[in-house]
Amino acid sequence: MKRVTSRLLSAAVGLVMATATQADEGMWMPSQLPSIGKPLLAAGYKGNPADLADLTKAPLSAVVKVGGATGAFVSNDGLVLTNHHVAFGIIQYNSNAQRDLIQDGFVSHQRGKELPANPDSRLRVTTGFDKVTERILGAAHGKTGRAYFDAIDVASKALVAECEREPGMRCSVVNMFYGRDFYLVTQLELRDVRLVYAPPRAIGNYGDEVDNFVWPRHAGDFTVLRAYVGPDGKPADFAKENVPYHPPAYLKIAREGVREGDFVMLAGYPGITYRHRTAAEFADQVEWRLPTTVQVMQQLQQVIEEAGRDDRQAAIRYASQLQSLKNGIKRFSGELEGLKRSDAVATRRKDEDAMLAWLGGQSSAAVLRPPIDQVSQLIAAGNATRERDLLLGLLQTQTQLMRSALILQRFAYERGKPDPQRESGYQRRDEDLAAGMLRQVQRRYDPAVEKQLLATLLTRYQQLPDAQRLPEFDDAFGRTPAELTARLDRVYASTRLGEEAQRLSWLTAEPAAVEHADDALLALVARLQPALLRIDDERKAREGDLLRLRPAYMETLITYREKQGRAVYPDANSTLRVSYGKVSPLKARDAVSYDPVTTTAGIVEKNTGVVPFDAPRPLLDAIARSDYGDYADAKSGAMPVDFLSNLDTTGGNSGSPVLNARGELVGLNFDSNWEAVSASWMFDPRYKRAIHVDLRYMRWLMDKVYPAPELLKELGVPASEHR
Amino acid sequence: MKRVTSRLLSAAVGLVMATATQADEGMWMPSQLPSIGKPLLAAGYKGNPADLADLTKAPLSAVVKVGGATGAFVSNDGLVLTNHHVAFGIIQYNSNAQRDLIQDGFVSHQRGKELPANPDSRLRVTTGFDKVTERILGAAHGKTGRAYFDAIDVASKALVAECEREPGMRCSVVNMFYGRDFYLVTQLELRDVRLVYAPPRAIGNYGDEVDNFVWPRHAGDFTVLRAYVGPDGKPADFAKENVPYHPPAYLKIAREGVREGDFVMLAGYPGITYRHRTAAEFADQVEWRLPTTVQVMQQLQQVIEEAGRDDRQAAIRYASQLQSLKNGIKRFSGELEGLKRSDAVATRRKDEDAMLAWLGGQSSAAVLRPPIDQVSQLIAAGNATRERDLLLGLLQTQTQLMRSALILQRFAYERGKPDPQRESGYQRRDEDLAAGMLRQVQRRYDPAVEKQLLATLLTRYQQLPDAQRLPEFDDAFGRTPAELTARLDRVYASTRLGEEAQRLSWLTAEPAAVEHADDALLALVARLQPALLRIDDERKAREGDLLRLRPAYMETLITYREKQGRAVYPDANSTLRVSYGKVSPLKARDAVSYDPVTTTAGIVEKNTGVVPFDAPRPLLDAIARSDYGDYADAKSGAMPVDFLSNLDTTGGNSGSPVLNARGELVGLNFDSNWEAVSASWMFDPRYKRAIHVDLRYMRWLMDKVYPAPELLKELGVPASEHR
Structure with a gap:
């Protein structure tokens, strides 16, 4: 049977992939983006691809590593947007029997009330990404087997030790294309992280395990943090006198939302893929x-x-x-x-x-x-x-x-x-x-x-x-x-x-x-x-x-793809990558189609009053009032919650900012669909989708349901009555 | 919460129902059809509504009652098309350890090989439908309570006894509009029923309980029977010398299939509804x-x-x-x-x-x-x-x-x-x-x-x-x-x-x-x-x-509806009814849409090799060969299996013939969707759907997978190589 399916599908895959790859598939190193500028612009990007080349410069320098996941600076005073599930440890750390932030959520109305994260919380801002292939492979040349392995290990440890001599820096050596290129990644490590805004669990994690890997989805999986540094502007442990960190860049939140077919792009730290395996x-x-x-x-x-x-x-x-x-x-x-x-x-x-x-x-x-x-x-x-x-x-x-x-x-x-x-x-x-x-x-x-x-x-x-x-x-x-x-x-x-x-x-x-x-x-x-x-x-x-030896395989593959008119990205390895694509529906099975945008109506439909479908009363009341201001879709009048794209992601992309054609923030990546679980090995454009919180939903919650007008103002998208 | 949903939805319901009712909702008595001829023609019917008025004349006289369900004559020699699940008792009766027709299906290549059904199998052809209100209520006038009940009971029993004096007839008295009108239904009862063609269980009941009430569906839920009568043309128990019955009319199978939006209508014996309750x-x-x-x-x-x-x-x-x-x-x-x-x-x-x-x-x-x-x-x-x-x-x-x-x-x-x-x-x-x-x-x-x-x-x-x-x-x-x-x-x-x-x-x-x-x-x-x-x-x-007393309520309702420009059908009571509508997709939940036609690709997708998703090898092989002849959809090349309509049905409509605008047979009703379970009380046009076998699938199976060329010829749709 399986052989039958396979035979039927392979023709279709070949066809779709040959025409769609460049637009859909790819976890690009920022330095590669100018070389794929043509398809990037053809796909709808309105900026200059060259501006995306350097991950230590704006806008990519606004993207931060949050533990094993991703986040982004969204204000000049160090606000960071990431997923509720990524910040969950911080929310849990600040919760107790008297003050249950998991259950109730949290809104800080002034900076002094922001809550320190658990002391081992870290935000990392990439400040250097330097090719060090020769320094790493120098001592390995001519060696084989265990000796080749050890030479790389020793050289890498030495480079990292040298780099980490500067206080507040974390360094690592990563290799691209399975040993062909080596890079030294230098990251500023911020240690004073504070909780600013979190929705209740029943919004941030609405649907929990039942909806895990599921589209259509209805979770408001976002949380706002703020990075602090010492009065001298250097990374420091939590202290009362610390001041907000001024990031090298921050992302602007879009005023408009997205619709099916709109260009989107995403930057983040995907963990590991195997797509160029033999x-x-x-x-x-x-x-x-x-x-x-x-x-x-x-x-x-x-x-x-x-x-x-x-x-x-x-x-x-x-x-x-x-x-x-x-x-x-x-x-x-x-x-x-x-x-x-x-x-x-x-x-x-x-x-x-x-x-x-x-x-x-x-x-x-x-x-x-x-x-x-x-x-x-x-x-x-x-x-x-x-x-x-x-x-x-x-x-x-x-x-x-x-x-x-x-x-x-x-x-x-x-x-x-x-x-x-x-x-x-x-x-x-x-x-x-x-x-x-x-x-x-x-x-x-x-x-x-x-x-x-x-x-x-x-x-x-x-x-x-x-x-x-x-x-x-x-x-x-x-x-x-x-x-x-x-x-x-x-x-x-x-x-x-x-x-x-x-x-x-x-x-x-x-x-x-x-x-x-x-x-x-x-x-x-x-x-x-x-x-x-x-x-x-x-x-x-x-x-x-x-x-x-693998670099010879990769070399051949890269040249062969070039001949096919296609660029090759290295397999994911927890370094910063960019992917681009569009807001896309999903035809998951015969006669089953999923729209790419969910709405608040779906929250009410799914709600049973029992965990994990127990939306809080204030949210249900606000939905009942249809009090959506201008956050709702102008055409349909429906209030968007999450949206789906064909962006190329994998584990580690949680919290990745999703940008529109003008580079403005429209969403926050937080999951992928069940059909895409196999994308760590193969990107199949028919099924690979990524699931994002629609920032209109976040803004509506912050404006009408659990109001935080000061925060919306700092984010550059003031609440309706404050405009 | 529930109140909230309700409030939100009621406006939408009101809106849709007011404009769509006449086209979508209604289990019409055939005699009512001329009075709703205008909306019927507007919906796309190409015939003369007056031809549908008398259920004892063609084409409605081709519709038969098969046990508690429905079927239709499809040849001049008494072939009857109904559901596999309706004929299941007959298939089971003819199965044993040596000859497992449930598992293997059955194809009779000549009349002598057709298999007699269990002796209590019955087909009923309606030959009379006479208004007897006065005869029934005559003795009840002036009475109340138990006496009124008994008067009706006695009068009904007398009428039935009188009617059943003619051999081979089954009679019953039914009331419409909750006691307003009474009818005597006279039915010819055929007792020699034989099995002609049945697909294997894994086609006829593909998906079984797992897919019950589910759309998208992929079952070939059909079976072909034949009615026999004695050499004198009268109903008779099974006997070798019996001859095929010549029905008063039979339905012609369409050469073309249907697409989304196409007009369809259906006739059958819906069991019971409560829509006009208070x-x-x-x-x-x-x-x-x-x-x-x-x-x-x-x-x-x-x-x-x-x-x-x-x-x-x-x-x-x-x-x-x-x-x-x-x-x-x-x-x-x-x-x-x-x-x-x-x-x-x-x-x-x-x-x-x-x-x-x-x-x-x-x-x-x-x-x-x-x-x-x-x-x-x-x-x-x-x-x-x-x-x-x-x-x-x-x-x-x-x-x-x-x-x-x-x-x-x-x-x-x-x-x-x-x-x-x-x-x-x-x-x-x-x-x-x-x-x-x-x-x-x-x-x-x-x-x-x-x-x-x-x-x-x-x-x-x-x-x-x-x-x-x-x-x-x-x-x-x-x-x-x-x-x-x-x-x-x-x-x-x-x-x-x-x-x-x-x-x-x-x-x-x-x-x-x-x-x-x-x-x-x-x-x-x-x-x-x-x-x-x-x-x-x-x-x-x-x-x-x-x-x-209820007739006064119904009288008021009917007059009130007339004022609204709407006709009223009596609640279902196992008598022959007609409904019309169109091939319709279903938007079941937020962001979830179902196409109205499934294809053989879905059979392969669902197949696990384990009951109930264990499609037989010959079917899978034929799908793998894409050997669809001209049965596939001309535009997409896909082979249809089942389709969805907004026809008004309830239990008892199993096996009902589904006709196109020209009155030709295009499908066979066999189930409804989960969201429509409440339609016995209220027809909600957003959710009420009926599920039908696409007759193109039946014809393809009979032509290419389990061939029965003689039968296709008798059905007027010869196999490709016999045309």
Whole structure:
């Protein structure tokens, strides 16, 4: 059946993508925008593409990183607009039984009343983006494998340390096109962040999990923060005497809204995509990785659900893990469904075959083809142990006591080295986090359930062919399910890692003492550790070679696309990117069409009075009054809430400002549709959509429902009675 | 909240209904069609409205009643087209382990191979529809209450007996406009029905319960039957020598399909609607009856679910009752949701108020107003005991042993009278059905569950005010939950009605023996019976008066509507009706739009390979080949499956032929959308839609997927290669 669907759809995809790609797909580095100025202007942009080239200059310098997401400066006095769900930690931090800002929302009517965020809140403003390819690859030239990997690691750490010598700066080295280009990103880190305006949860997160990934959507997912600095204008921790930060630039809020077909663009920090992976990697993802991961996760889900049926205590302890397994299963199934729907594997394969055929006729073929073939061999080599690696990965994330033992032994091993040479995640600065994890074990652990989870994973492991199994593991767990069960029973019956004090004490114990501990579980893991270190080493050697060789693949792809008249953007890697497109409806299924703008009527339709569809009374009253001023759509009279575009986004784009053709702020990105879950691998223009709060809805709420006239004035869009 | 929605929507409803009613709403008696010829022609009908006036003449004489649903003759040799779900019993009857027609479908390639239906299958062709108001009401004039009711009952029974003297005829007396007009319906009853063509279940019922009430839909819900008669041309039981029946008329299948906006009309036997009920009855339905019924049914659902959690046997025995409670809850909740969405109560109230105000200024007011006021009083009187009556109704339908005892005692009581005077349902001809019910008890009964169901209903009963309670019931069940439980325990511990032979023997025992039986449950019910007979008598007296007085209300409504330029159709009552409208999309919710035509692409999208989305391989292969001949839409190239119209339908319209502007057959009605569940009370043109199989899909299946060229030829639409 699936093959049938695929065959039917592939023709359509090919057709649409060939004509639409340049206008729809792309997470562009700002420096690339002048080179795609022609399609950008053709799509409707009214500004000068050259103005968008430098992310340290206006308007892109108004875009900020808010934790793992995005936001934007919207006033000269440091107001920042981001999502309610992005600022949720700050709202929660300021809430308590007496003052429930989650439930009630928050409006500050004067600066002195703005509420300090949790002390670890950070806003980052990019102040430098410098190409450092030669400095990073200089020492790597001529090396291969693990040595190539380490040379890059050392050079990057050195550059970052040098850069962070300036106080208040956070630096990082990122690579573009899988190792072809390296950049040093310099960011000013603002540490005094305050809460200015938040709608109640039932507006900001209207629909919650039920509406997650759903269009049509009706959430007012926005919050206003303000950045403060010390009286000297430098980043500072919270202090009464701090003053508002004056950003290098801020975005102007549009007076008009958007309609279907209007040009929009978006800037933000998308996390990670895999679109330029090879056809073999696409096939691995669709044909093996996603279905297998879902299958194993479902086995684990079943273990937990069965255990919880008779044991309420176990059900409670594993509720969070169960929830996360379910989310993962849903997410991966959605990705699989989407990639099949788009016939991603065949499409990518056809594209790659055509590229390689074209390369054969080029003079560069003799240079580029061998490394491309080596990339394929490296990927195949990595895949040779993929079943084992998946199971070991789950062993480390889906257990509590086993994970604790693995962490403790690895810490003991790394603590034998000077701190800078310790593995990331096991450095001195990571010890607090590890202690926190070790403390949480108690609330999430039940020995019977953990043993069943381990038995599930390791029984699968025992069935792997010899080449994938590890002598240390065979030794430790035996070769039959009966042996496995007996050993797990024995180890779990005697280990004392179930006691919190025990676990914490091993974190600071002498490395040798941990390695030779007489605790049964620590001793078991000590026997496994050589195998795990060996796997780690092999992985890094492979990654080093991939960093060395993949650029040839990317080079070929870029030149091939150029010939097709298409530019190539690097896969997302949490750096600032720009995408452009238009306000777009969605034809999700046969005979089902979604308009690109939702209205307040939909809030009333969805409302049940019960969480998550429990819109607050003031909102319902305002809707009943149709008191929309000039925020409503002039033609239809309807009050917009959210809108949909075909902008290219992924996780990390939450809170990204959405701009109109004149570069004015019209929306705030906050989610994408279910059909677009697979866009991390393939952008299918038929289904990829991004979901935005319409700023007219935000302004209406701030004007008529939970009024903040001072704020609207500062935002340059005064409330009706103040104009 | 609800009030808010309502207020917002009512303006829109008023607006749409005022302009659209005549084109969209209406289940017209054929004799009414000439009087609405103008709007009918304006809507696009190309024929002569006068030709539709007589349901005993072509084309309406081609419409047949198939059980409780509809079908149509489609060839001169008696082929009948109806729904797969309507003919399901016939398909099931012909299926066994060796020949599974449900799973595989059926194609007869020659007449001798057509399969006889179950012997109780019936097709009815209406041959007479005569106004008999005077003959029915003659003896009732001057009477009131129970006497008025009985006079109508006696006159009707006499007319029917006289009419059925002709062999092969079935007759009934129906009333229109709630007692204003009476008609004698004469139907020729065909008893030899044969199966000619049925698609596999996975086509005919693709989507099953999941897609029930759902648009977009992708079912090929059709089946072809053939009517046979004896060699003398008269109705006969199945016999080898029987010959195809030549119907008085048959419908021609259209060569072209329909598109959005095209005129369509439909004829069939809609079951029951309540649209001309009074505003007080609307309020009772929305404010009390639907929410209370749902609430009590949910209590019963909970009892069954809880019992089934620990007791697999009980879970199995009550699975069917649970399913039916859930369906009822879903259905009633949907009706409630829809009536609230349409603000039905306020709209109806406003309409009625305006009507009464207008009446006040008329000379007829002095005549018509008093009976209208009496109608309101009668409705109010009936409502005074509505809680009790609801609970007693559920007591009789949601139990097994209690119900058996109630049926046995009532039969014993009725068997003391001459057969024609026995209550309908308790006459001699009903005894087989009763015995069948009594036999099934075993498979659906568990004493613990039944006692809990009774306790739930009767505890609610005990809490009713004195005026609603019955001395006999208080006496039998006590006044406190503790008394109730003790008595139920005692009765259920000793009754022998749990044994099938016992139950059946009481059905034929001497009436006096039953009345004085020493079985605890029969004895208990014997104590209740006087109360139940009294309630029955009160109900009939009220119904008699309503039949006497409601015509004044209808008279006023009809005249008032005339003044508004609108004709009035009688509420549906299982008689032949015609509705007309157009192929219409549906805007179901904010930002959600449904196209009015689905395509085969949607079958592939929905297909999971698992029931109910397990389209057969030959269908999927044919879709993959896009081998659509000229059945596909010429413009889009897509192959249509089902389509949506705004035709006015209700239960009973299943299998109704859908005709185009030239009176040719283009579709087959089979369901309506979820948003239209409330249309039995109010037709809201924004949401009321009917779902039809597109006959192009049927023809394509018969031509390319499960070929039946002979049949297509007989249908006048030969397969491509035979033209």
